[in-house]
Amino acid sequence: MKKITFPIDFLWGTATASYQIEGAWNEDLKGESIWDMVSHTPGKIRNGDTGDITCDHYHRYKEDIQIMRQLNLNAYRFSISWPRIFPLGKGNINKKGVEFYDNLINELISNDIEPVVTLYHWDLPLALQEIGSWENREVVDAYVEYAKFMFDHYGDRVKKWITFNEPAVFTVSFYGGGVFTGNRDLRGGYIASTNVNVAHAKAVKAYRNSKNPDGVIGITLNLTHVYPKIKSSLNSEASYFIDGISNRWYLDPIFKGEYPEDILNFLKTKFNFPDIPQGDLELLKENPIDFLGINNYSCTWVAAEKPEDLTRVSKLIKTERIEGREYSKYGWEVCPEGFYDLLVRIDKDYDHPVIYITENGYADKDDNIENGIVQDDDRLNYLRRYFKAAHDGIKEGVKLKGYFIWSLLDNFEWLQGYSIRFGLIRVNFETQERIWKKSAQWYRDLIAQNGFDLDL
Numbered sequence: 001m002k003k004i005t006f007p008i009d010f011l012w013g014t015a016t017a018s019y020q021i022e023g024a025w026n027e028d029l030k031g032e033s034i035w036d037m038v039s040h041t042p043g044k045i046r047n048g049d050t051g052d053i054t055c056d057h058y059h060r061y062k063e064d065i066q067i068m069r070q071l072n073l074n075a076y077r078f079s080i081s082w083p084r085i086f087p088l089g090k091g092n093i094n095k096k097g098v099e100f101y102d103n104l105i106n107e108l109i110s111n112d113i114e115p116v117v118t119l120y121h122w123d124l125p126l127a128l129q130e131i132g133s134w135e136n137r138e139v140v141d142a143y144v145e146y147a148k149f150m151f152d153h154y155g156d157r158v159k160k161w162i163t164f165n166e167p168a169v170f171t172v173s174f175y176g177g178g179v180f181t182g183n184r185d186l187r188g189g190y191i192a193s194t195n196v197n198v199a200h201a202k203a204v205k206a207y208r209n210s211k212n213p214d215g216v217i218g219i220t221l222n223l224t225h226v227y228p229k230i231k232s233s234l235n236s237e238a239s240y241f242i243d244g245i246s247n248r249w250y251l252d253p254i255f256k257g258e259y260p261e262d263i264l265n266f267l268k269t270k271f272n273f274p275d276i277p278q279g280d281l282e283l284l285k286e287n288p289i290d291f292l293g294i295n296n297y298s299c300t301w302v303a304a305e306k307p308e309d310l311t312r313v314s315k316l317i318k319t320e321r322i323e324g325r326e327y328s329k330y331g332w333e334v335c336p337e338g339f340y341d342l343l344v345r346i347d348k349d350y351d352h353p354v355i356y357i358t359e360n361g362y363a364d365k366d367d368n369i370e371n372g373i374v375q376d377d378d379r380l381n382y383l384r385r386y387f388k389a390a391h392d393g394i395k396e397g398v399k400l401k402g403y404f405i406w407s408l409l410d411n412f413e414w415l416q417g418y419s420i421r422f423g424l425i426r427v428n429f430e431t432q433e434r435i436w437k438k439s440a441q442w443y444r445d446l447i448a449q450n451g452f453d454l455d456l
């Protein structure tokens with residue numbers, strides 16, 4: 001039997017986000033967030049679902065931590081709801097909100113589970129959307145104040161911080177795509193992405209100057225390995241461009257304090273994009289991260305037919321299925337080789353950073369329950385192959401220090417509502433019952449052995 005073993009001290013976790021699991025959307029003086037607003041707007045979310053109650057984790061966190069314990073987790077990644085702490089985004093602090101996370105963090109620590117905190121997982125206080133969201137630098141200032149408060153208040157117990165989750169998605173795709181305003185504004189989305197980098201760098205700086213700066217701080221990016229569908233020089237050029245739009249635009253400012261020239265020129269031609277202030281770049285250079293969080297689920301295929309296609313993003317990225325490739329029922333391609341290639345490439349191109357996989361997982365309907373356990377063999381096989389790819393990366397020298405499965409529980413999947421499930425644990429949203437899946441049992445055993453048998 002061939003067994004693969006992970007390094008000692010490897011972090012094994014699961015990840016969640018406040019709006020997706022907490023519920024209690026208007027309890028204990030919590031302010032409204034943009035996702036409360038979106039989900040209460042008819043027609044925005046599939047089946048009219050909302051996060052009003054979702055997994056009711058706000059009231060059930062103790063029970064959920066017991067599940068984490070049974071899973072043998074040694075770390076848990078969750079996010080803080082900014083409008084629970086500052087209902088209007090800035091100004092008055094809501095003690096009840098602060099208390100909730102005090103309790104959650106203390107409960108995790110007393111169960112030997114390390115809290116890994118994301119400061120921003122998309123639930124912007126609505127009051128800040130009303131002044132222009134991340135396109136307005138006043139929101140950057142409000143975020144830095146919020147971050148400072150977090151570091152000073154929880155920093156004695158929290159030693160791993162993530163400034164932002166997936167800037168590409170909440171700036172360019174959602175904000176730029178008009179999810180919150182109804183107006184598509186890609187230029188605004190890209191400007192927002194540069195402002196978020198400034199907020200990130202200022203938060204890193206604030207952390208170094210906080211009361212307890214003895215932990216580590218990083219950012220989580222959604223990254224995808226880009227492959228040309230056909231090997232040709234036109235297609236490698238196309239892949240390089242899509243890699244720039246999807247990956248380098250977010251990685252280069254964080255690691256090098258600069259934006260990729262080709263993408264900047266593309267944005268200038270397309271949207272008359274403004275110059276990036278020199279001060280922003282300096283701030284980024286002066287405030288490096290301690291680790292990179294990577295969210296990865298799949299890979300990207302690109303094909304160009306003629307040179308004019310080269311700057312047409314939606315034409316280049318192939319969304320239709322490719323023969324011979326494997327897909328989940330949800331339609332995402334299963335691509336462990338893309339995960340491996342991504343890890344090795346980041347290691348090489350960005351000077352061997354410490355990496356945590358802050359999200360990876362598999363979506364399904366999960367309706368096959370036998371003997372009280374959800375039979376999710378497809379998820380289990382997916383995870384097995386991705387873990388093997390991660391292990392191959394470590395053997396190749398990638399400084400991978402931990403892995404967080406998305407997600408602990410089935411939860412509110414943004415625009416898709418509850419129509420798809422990502423959890424290791426099934427949630428019956430009518431009764432709030434938690435039901436184990438086969439993949440959860442497998443993960444529990446894997447963590448106990450710090451590895452798994454390849455041949456099973």
Ligand code: NOJ
Nearest residue numbers: 017165166295359406413
């Ligand atoms: C990305 C996001 O960070 C998370 O909120 C989302 O639910 C998962 N990936 C799955 O789409």
